[in-house]
Amino acid sequence: MPFGRERQFVVPDIAVYRRDYEPDETGIGRLFDVIYRRVDESLLDERLARALAIASGGNIRDLFDLVHRASLAAEVRGALKIEHEDALEAIRNLRGIYKQQLGETFFDAQNKITIKDKLDKLTALYRGEPAAQIADRILYLLLRHRMVLQFNGEGWYGVHPLVVDILKEQGDPYVRPGEPGGSDLGG
Secondary structure: OOOOHHHOOOOOEOOOEOOOOOEOHHHHHHHHHHHHOOOOHHHOOHHHHHHHHHHHOOOHHHHHHHHHHHHHHHHHHOOOOOOHHHHHHHHHHHHHHHHHHHOOOHHHHHOOOOHHHHHHHHHHHHOOOHHHHOOOHHHHHHHHOOOEEEEOOOOEEEEOHHHHHHHHHHEOOOEOOOOOOOOOOOO
């Protein structure tokens, strides 16, 4: 049975940055709540929980992946709690996945979407260009791969913080390393 528009729902991500790239403390606080309902506070200090929340971009699936991978890294080290190096390993791993998805696939080639098209769209979104907020085939592709996140309230799109890190690696004409946004732990 087909679903009409009235039965389609978007589950928005939780903003960790505002449009001006200042931290969104309300969103980060909500993610703390999600984390600490699943992880005892003695196992993950607030500074690292904040870094993982920001690195998730407010995407719950990414948040769970980061916390899980960091806990596995701690377990492999024989540690009793998640430390900086464990969180950093989790962030690097997920950033690497996003970097691989940014490359050109067979689907992209068939639809004539190049890496440059993706980088240009991501940069335009990062810069807040109004035209970039209008959905097109490139935006849909980036949304499908979660490189672009959709936020509630005003209903806007933002670049995932880990993808901002990748844009910073690319430098000019994309995003220079000193610009705001991106993951909190870097690395």
